[in-house]
Amino acid sequence: MVDEKVSKEWDEASESWTDFVRRGVDFYRNEMHGKAFFSLLGRVEGKRVLDLACGEGFNSRLLARRGASVVAVDFSEKMIRLAKQLELKEKLGIDYLVSDAADLKELSSNQFDIVSCFMALMDIKFYQEAIRSVARVLKDGGRFIFSIIHPCFEYGAVTVDGKKIGDWKYDEACDTWLYESSTYFENLTLRIDWNMERLLKPFVSSSFHRTLSDYSQALYKNKFLIQRLVEPKPTSRAISRYPGMRKHAAIPHSLIIEAIKEKG
Ligand SMILES: C[S@@+](CC[C@H](N)C(=O)[O-])C[C@H]1O[C@@H](n2cnc3c(N)ncnc32)[C@H](O)[C@@H]1O
DSSP states (O other), X not given: OOOHHHHHHHHHHHHHHHHHHHTTOOHXXXXXXXXXXXXXXXXXXXXXXXXXXXXXXXXXXXXXXXXXXXXXXXXXXXXXXXXXXXXXXXXXXXXXEEOOTTTOXXXXXXXXXXXXXXXXXXXXXXXXXXXXXXXXXXXXXXXXXXXXXXXXXXXXXXXXXXXXXXXXXXXXXXXXXXXXXXXXXXXXXXXXXXXXXXXXXXXXXXXXXXXXXXXXXXXXXTTEEEEEEEOOOOOHHHHHHOGGGGGGGTSOSEEEEEEEEOXX
């Protein structure tokens, strides 16, 4: 099931991604959706948690420091290598594994209280298989909490054949941001150009546009009940520090969903 092209992209991005999150310049995570995600997670002490598509382990470490017993997986070998290097320096007892979210074949069934997947499900090509695997490894009644770029308001990406999928416009007369898109109902493979100045070096990743109904259907098919849904907003402090976030006080950037695996 591994998509070699996509895993190679993340291998190539791993050094720059690691610098980005560890140097504290992932402002959106630090100021907006990271906080909202952990607030939805709540207390994790004593819980067995899978951090799915963990990257270099930023959230895995936060979860472990909060008392969770953490298994963390990513299909990029280089990301996992970088995560393990830090684990050697700060031993948190995190068990890092290279695994594809679409099968998680290294993990036995019904073992986790929580599966957490931060800003990655939209990057997972076989998301239906991934959701099925999450259902398999969760205990009955377990929680699947994931965040994604809000599928209704994606921007700054183009399809692999160069089509723009949506964009922001600032309306001076109304002093507000507007969003427009005409491709919402299409399933699209997107090319994301990570080229912000604060990156060590630019990189490219693939991402996959699906509708909210697609995600909800995949959850329903695997006996998940959506319990809570959060659309994080920037605080006024965040906007004053990072004015680019202002548009997300009007139109959401990301979406966090908590789904519960039904018993039986
Ligand atoms: C935007 S990064 C987020 C990383 C991490 N969750 C974090 O909070 O920093 C997306 C991650 O998804 C991983 N990924 C994408 N597709 C995957 C798959 N099929 N199986 C496992 N990991 C995958 C990538 O390797 C990358 O580390």
